Amino acid sequence: MKGKAIFTTNFLLNGIFVIALFILVFTSSVTYKHTVVINESTELLVHSYQIQIQLERLESFVKEAETGQRGYIITKDPSFLQPYNSAREEIKNPVFTLKYLTSQNPQQQQNLDSLLRLVNLRFALLAASLDIISEENSNKKMLDENMAKGKNVMDYMRIQINMMVDLEVANFNKHQKKYNREISITPVFTLILFIFTMIFLIISYLKIQKDLIIQRKTNEKLLISIESIKHAEIIGEFGISQWDMKTGEVSFSDNLYALLGCEPQSFEPTVANYLKFVHPDDRHIVSDGRKKTLENNANPLEYRIIRKDGELRHFKSMGKIITDTERSKLHVGIDRDITQQHLSELALVERNRELENIVNELDSFNRVASHDLQEPLRKIQTFISRLSDNELAKISDTSREYIAKIKTSANTMRMLIDDLLLFSRANKIEKVFEQTDFNILIENVRQELSQTIEEKNAVLTVGHLPNLNVIAFQIQQLFVNLIGNSLKYCKPDIYPEINIDCELIQSNDYPILNTDAQKRYYKISVTDNGLGFEQKYAETIFTLFQRLHNKSEYPGTGIGLSICKKIVENHNGFIIAEGKPGMGSTFTVFLPE
Amino acid sequence: MNNGQMHILLADDDEDDRLFFREAFDEIKINTKVETVNDGVELMDYLTRPDITLPHILFLDLNMPRKNGMDCLRELKRIDYLKDIAVVIYSTSASDVDIEETFVQGANVYLKKPNDFNTLRKTLEAVITTNWQYQTSGLNRDNFILSL
CATH class of the missing domain: 3.30.565.10 (Histidine kinase-like ATPase, C-terminal domain)
Structure with a gap:
């Protein structure tokens, strides 16, 4: 019953451990996934942001060029042409960055291509306006037309840029929505997992607590048992030896040492050391007994022990092999001091012998009674019967009376002997x-x-x-x-x-x-x-x-x-x-x- | 049976018993010749002498010095020319062990010595008038002990 309780405890704790492990792995993977998703969002956000910045830079370069060109047209001061020229060069940077940023998105690439075409067109128109200005007879009408075209292109460019920004925002929103959907399930999961973990934790705690109580009680019982055995050993004059038949390890109880007249555990518990106490003439009994134990046909052994103080005691050993699943074989031996019993037996044998002698004497008495006593009596009776009536008539009355009394006494004696024989026969077994x-x-x-x-x-x-x-x-x-x-x-x-x-x-x-x-x-x-x-x-x-x-x-x-x-x-x-x-x-x- | 005379031999160490035995046969009106020996050794010597006539009936006391009746019985049952003599055990005691043993050894009758002379005479007369050839074949434990 105890074994069963411990088994279920093990089973329960193992189960809880596996479930806890599972929960941990699950939580970790969910967290990992969340981190990955958040990273993705961040990257996406940064990506959109960068695209927007680059688009703004692109636009600002175009505006810069336009502003420079416009200043030159009004003032004819060539210094205004310097920002125009530098913008033409520097615009290549955002263009390159944008191409790189949109490389993963074909739609944005297409949009970028359209934008760049518009940028090129815008620059071409700016260049055309400068050409018109530089001519001697500048055609005011052509310039206005050109300027108007340029403004249109600029408008298209803005639309195109807005479109690209919108697309990025839309992309980001789409991703964010998916992310939100995924992330919204997690709190419920986490909560459920948390509750489960809590329950398991509480069950484990209670179970362990209960097991501890059982263990403490078992320990107490064990202590009491150990004490009881110690006292039993002292009262019953026996000692216990344990012999692990697998490892050959031997242990002796304290009382076994005491029975040998030694302090507890005062020498190493080995068979050789024990044999030193066995009477030299009886050592073969103990050695043979051990061999027989190994062959599984052990009998109680009786042998003599010479105690440390030299006193001779009679011992009786018997044992049992306990087979365990873990420790294959344990031999538990009881070694009893039977000196008192042995002496009583000897006295009993002596008494029996005396009794037998008495019985024999009684037997010979019976023989005497049945044969030797009867013989003279029979002769007395026979001789009396030989006195014939004629002869009796010749003697005096007194003598005749005496003879009659002799006859009666002899008869009584015969009866006594016969009855005594009957009585002794009733005794016989x-x-x-x-x-x-x-x-x-x-x-x-x-x-x-x-x-x-x-x-x-x-x-x-x-x-x-x-x-x-x-x-x-x-x-x-x-x-x-x-x-x-x-x-x-x-x-x-x-x-x-x-x-x-x-x-x-x-x-x-x-x-x-x-x-x-x-x-x-x-x-x-x-x-x-x-x-x-x-x-x-x-x-x-x-x-x-x-x-x-x-x-x-x-x-x-x-x-x-x-x-x-x-x-x-x-x-x-x-x-x-x-x-x-x-x-x-x-x-x-x-x-x- | 020469001249119709019956030869009777008694082996008994007790003088008085031998006297009673002879006197009893003196009173029995049958032609008998009674011989007595004093113990087992004498008995076996007598029986193995060449010059004697073998007895028809041997009365054998059990308790004798030198050689007891039981030994004599065993011995003569092993000797061919002696084993057919009718043997009557003639003893003071009648213990179960003795009765059993003598019966097994082949004695014909177990006779406990009577306390009274008249009874003795009657009993001996009954024993010697028994037809032993017939009696032997139907021998059993019940009629082994002679009681009158």
């Missing part, structure tokens, strides 16, 4: 989950417990149960234990009734399911009408070896419900117990959907 139909599982349980159910005339009612992904044999064991419990702790005077129900519930409706996310659970409850228990024991009954009843009344090991809890936990579920003495109990199992 051989979790093979499979989609299982709970209805079939319950039928299996019914089969397994059929003898007791028949003996006690128990009624087992089962609602519809779901299909779930579970460890089948464990869930079966769970129901054997729960239903077995209900059958065991029944009231002697009434037939046991056991109900199994199931419903799908939301986890947030049951605070006991303290899960964060809303999940759905199957709530399976096993309810009986047996002895029940006091609610304050609801939790302790799941503890290993906890019993609520006397062993002689209800034989048991106190392991069964612990196994149930373990199994439910293996399935990420929950189990709770509710009871009322003399009313019965309900065990509820929650299994995730």
